Amino acid sequence: MKLMIRHGSAKYVIFVFIGLVVTSIEGFLLPETIRLVIKGLENGSKQQLAFGVGFGIAGFLVVGFGGYFYQYSISKLIKNFNVGVKSTVYEHHVHKHQKGSESRSSDVLSFIQNDIKLLGTNYVQAWIIAIQTIVLAIVASGYILFTNLVLGVIFIVFALVTMIFPKLNQKKIERSAKDWSKANEDYTDELTEDIKGVETIIGYQREQTFFKRLKSSVTNAEVKNVKMTLAQTLASLTSYVASHILSLIPVFIGGFFVFNGLLEVDALVAVYIASDRIANPLSVAAENINKLSTTRSIRKKLSKIEEENEAFKQNDIHSLETILPLEIYNGSVQFGNKLVLDSFNLKIDVGEKLLLLGESGSGKTTILNLIQQNIPLTDGKITYAGKSERSTRVINRNISYIRQSPMIFNDTLAFNLTLGEDFESEELNQAIKAAGLSSVVKEKGLDFIVGENGQNLSGGQNQRVEIARAILRKRELLIADEVTAALDKETAKGIHETLFSLPQAIIEVSHHVKEKDLANYDRVYEIEDKKLKSTAYLKELATE
Numbered sequence: 389m390k391l392m393i394r395h396g397s398a399k400y401v402i403f404v405f406i407g408l409v410v411t412s413i414e415g416f417l418l419p420e421t422i423r424l425v426i427k428g429l430e431n432g433s434k435q436q437l438a439f440g441v442g443f444g445i446a447g448f449l450v451v452g453f454g455g456y457f458y459q460y461s462i463s464k465l466i467k468n469f470n471v472g473v474k475s476t477v478y479e480h481h482v483h484k485h486q487k488g489s490e491s492r493s494s495d496v497l498s499f500i501q502n503d504i505k506l507l508g509t510n511y512v513q514a515w516i517i518a519i520q521t522i523v524l525a526i527v528a529s530g531y532i533l534f535t536n537l538v539l540g541v542i543f544i545v546f547a548l549v550t551m552i553f554p555k556l557n558q559k560k561i562e563r564s565a566k567d568w569s570k571a572n573e574d575y576t577d578e579l580t581e582d583i584k585g586v587e588t589i590i591g592y593q594r595e596q597t598f599f600k601r602l603k604s605s606v607t608n609a610e611v612k613n614v615k616m617t618l619a620q621t622l623a624s625l626t627s628y629v630a631s632h633i634l635s636l637i638p639v640f641i642g643g644f645f646v647f648n649g650l651l652e653v654d655a656l657v658a659v660y661i662a663s664d665r666i667a668n669p670l671s672v673a674a675e676n677i678n679k680l681s682t683t684r685s686i687r688k689k690l691s692k693i694e695e696e697n698e699a700f701k702q703n704d705i706h707s708l709e710t711i712l713p714l715e716i717y718n719g720s721v722q723f724g725n726k727l728v729l730d731s732f733n734l735k736i737d738v739g740e741k742l743l744l745l746g747e748s749g750s751g752k753t754t755i756l757n758l759i760q761q762n763i764p765l766t767d768g769k770i771t772y773a774g775k776s777e778r779s780t781r782v783i784n785r786n787i788s789y790i791r792q793s794p795m796i797f798n799d800t801l802a803f804n805l806t807l808g809e810d811f812e813s814e815e816l817n818q819a820i821k822a823a824g825l826s827s828v829v830k831e832k833g834l835d836f837i838v839g840e841n842g843q844n845l846s847g848g849q850n851q852r853v854e855i856a857r858a859i860l861r862k863r864e865l866l867i868a869d870e871v872t873a874a875l876d877k878e879t880a881k882g883i884h885e886t887l888f889s890l891p892q893a894i895i896e897v898s899h900h901v902k903e904k905d906l907a908n909y910d911r912v913y914e915i916e917d918k919k920l921k922s923t924a925y926l927k928e929l930a931t932e
């Protein structure tokens with residue numbers, strides 16, 4: 389319930405309660421209408437007959453309007469709930485990345501698309517239906533007890549007995565829901581991967597293999613869905629049949645009340661009709677209370693997500709701490725038994741332009757990961773502006789990572805530069821100029837839609853958008869990861885000129901750079917056979 393109020397808003401929870409109280413008059417409306425009509429017929433009174441019919445019409449109008457208000461409030465509540473929960477889950481995914489921990493996008497997608505959906509039906513709706521049916525049953529019980537206390541008690545006892553039936557299937561429903569959730573997660577994982585890998589699949593003409601593989605996962609998920617639905621259906625049918633059969637026994641007893649003059653026929657008919665508003669609603673309530681348990685693990689996961697989001701917000705300090713100079717002393721990195729980097733030193737000073745060279749697999753990405761504190765050193769020490777303790781948030785806030793394949797959003801050029809952050813137009817223009825984008829902006833305008841993956845721009849222009857983003861943020865260290873590897877010579881030269889003209893420190897990573905271009909950097913590091921050599925250090929050492 390707390391979860392529902394937190395995300396669905398207390399206002400709509402109250403509205404739903406008002407709506408269900410109003411509609412709960414259904415608990416006595418039809419039985420009382422029928423009773424009044426029969427009474428009118430028995431007495432041969434047209435007036436009483438008209439009163440009974442009028443009572444029914446007025447009552448059903450109230451139920452109709454109340455029902456609309458009730459459904460309206462439920463829709464709003466579910467809308468708010470979905471928006472709140474889905475945002476919370478995405479927020480958590482982002483926070484996990486900010487903290488440098490793994491959070492797989494396919495897991496997040498599956499959680500939002502399947503588990504959260506299940507939470508909407510089997511938690512929010514199930515709660516509401518359970519409460520609504522219980523209120524309805526209470527109102528109908530009150531009516532029956534008021535009509536005839538003893539017979540009322542008998543009817544209610546039989547109705548309560550029916551509640552044990554759904555309980556018998558609870559474990560099975562829970563297990564089948566868990567199996568379905570897992571199978572769906574596996575299927576979504578595979579689908580995400582196959583969508584990403586479509587070019588490779590077509591390229592190697594492996595369509596049939598992948599169709600078959602995916603078909604098997606989707607079949608598995610659907611089979612689990614059928615099993616879950618059947619388990620739920622079996623539970624509801626058992627309750628339905630049992631409640632109807634059991635409700636006929638008190639009718640039989642009620643007959644004896646009539647024979648003995650303890651009850652009028654109109655009252656027995658009314659009590660029987662009203663009893664349908666106890667047994668059935670109670671079994672629906674029990675069924676929905678059962679459903680709540682299918683979401684227990686999802687709710688647990690969501691609570692953990694909320695706690696972690698809260699902890700993240702509280703620890704999210706907005707200090708102006710800097711990270712340069714960054715120094716690694718006698719650093720070593722080992723993955724399992726494999727030594728990747730052996731006792732190396734590295735220094736990044738304010739404004740320095742550094743180059744990090746190395747063959748594929750030599751450890752360049754590992755060094756970038758160390759700098760960003762994504763992985764720890766196995767041995768040695770790392771300091772940021774002289775301090776060895778720095779939160780990952782502070783580090784991230786001071787680094788801009790310029791990627792070889794930048795993420796370009798299908799939006800305007802302006803949005804792709806600012807990413808929705810407010811910048812003075814002067815600042816924006818300076819960044820555009822510094823990144824060499826002035827002619828593009830002049831030609832296309834800032835409102836130009838760049839298309840999916842920036843397809844309406846050239847590779848070099850997209851790379852410049854990524855550089856402009858980094859320049860705009862004025863962070864003290866830029867990491868340029870193979871940024872010109874996929875570009876032609878002229879474009880690459882232009883990008884390099886831009887990078888060298890910036891005031892920020894830059895560490896550029898590359899497989900290979902021409903000998904004559906090395907002079908453009910303040911220092912050149914090269915990884916060779918697990919060792920990191922620094923030309924500048926060697927020069928410094930030679931002059932000492």
Ligand SMILES: Nc1ncnc2c1ncn2[C@@H]1O[C@H](COP(=O)(O)OP(=O)(O)OP(=O)(O)O)[C@@H](O)[C@H]1O
Nearest residue numbers: 723724728746747748749750751752753754755899
């Ligand atoms: N998390 C990890 N667990 C185990 N081994 C790892 C891990 N990360 C990297 N390695 C290994 O460390 C070595 C260095 O990898 P790294 O990614 O740093 O190389 P790289 O120089 O960036 O290569 P490339 O230029 O191909 O991207 C490789 O042999 C790699 O297999």
